[in-house]
Amino acid sequence: QKEVEQNSGPLSVPEGAIASLNCTYSDRGSQSFFWYRQYSGKSPELIMFIYSNGDKEDGRFTAQLNKASQYVSLLIRDSQPSDSATYLCAVNGPNFGNEKLTFGTGTRLTIIP
Amino acid sequence: NAGVTQTPKFQVLKTGQSMTLQCAQDMNHNSMYWYRQDPGMGLRLIYYSASEGTTDKGEVPNGYNVSRLNKREFSLRLESAAPSQTSVYFCASSESRVQNEQFFGPGTRLTVL
Numbered sequence: 001q002k003e004v005e006q007n008s009g010p011l012s013v014p015e016g017a018i019a020s021l022n023c024t025y026s027d028r029g030s031q032s033f034f035w036y037r038q039y040s041g042k043s044p045e046l047i048m049f050i051y052s053n054g055d056k057e058d059g060r061f062t063a064q065l066n067k068a069s070q071y072v073s074l075l076i077r078d079s080q081p082s083d084s085a086t087y088l089c090a091v092n093g094p095n096f097g098n099e100k101l102t103f104g105t106g107t108r109l110t111i112i113p
Numbered sequence: 114n115a116g117v118t119q120t121p122k123f124q125v126l127k128t129g130q131s132m133t134l135q136c137a138q139d140m141n142h143n144s145m146y147w148y149r150q151d152p153g154m155g156l157r158l159i160y161y162s163a164s165e166g167t168t169d170k171g172e173v174p175n176g177y178n179v180s181r182l183n184k185r186e187f188s189l190r191l192e193s194a195a196p197s198q199t200s201v202y203f204c205a206s207s208e209s210r211v212q213n214e215q216f217f218g219p220g221t222r223l224t225v226l
Binding site: 106 | 146155212
């Protein structure tokens with residue numbers, strides 16, 4: 001089992017719809033969870049982080065964490081063409097090394113105008 | 114406030130040549146990281162430095178060395194470049210070891226012929 005697993009996509013979503021990106025992780029002791037957005041040819045950009053079970057909202061983005069199911073998701077409401085990018089899930093936990101992040105391979109999202 | 118800067122942006126080397134990738138951050142962060150990103154492999158940690166004066170191996174350290182010159186600067190050296198080291202290299206920094214929100218530099222695209 002991969003330590004951090006994401007569906008590679010591509011995921012195609014119509015403009016204005018909700019995009020749902022999912023991530024599962026293997027370390028039950030993981031404590032911090034991050035979503036990065038990466039445009040083609042650019043560096044990863046931190047867009048959301050979540051530390052506690054439940055939902056965290058920031059503008060059009062909502063991160064959802066369920067530690068019991070070892071599952072973290074990112075919802076993007078009112079999707080825009082500018083949201084087209086690869087989204088990376090990253091996890092920080094004791095078995096991964098508290099001082100390190102373990103990244104998934106990313107989900108490529110395309111917003112269709 | 115430039116964040117994380119990297120030089121050079123692009124580099125072409127011949128097999129066996131050496132070079133140093135430079136990274137600097139102006140956010141007064143304690144921890145710094147070097148990653149490589151290859152298609153289908155995601156981000157893989159090469160080396161990291163949890164604080165000034167310390168360095169540790171990551172997932173793929175072979176063929177690389179690092180120096181944490183001071184709190185701001187963390188360099189990555191390829192002593193004898195190989196075609197397998199063709200990749201995009203990212204430097205990142207983080208203030209907190211525990212929560213570990215990492216911020217990335219723009220990257221160096223390296224080709225080894």
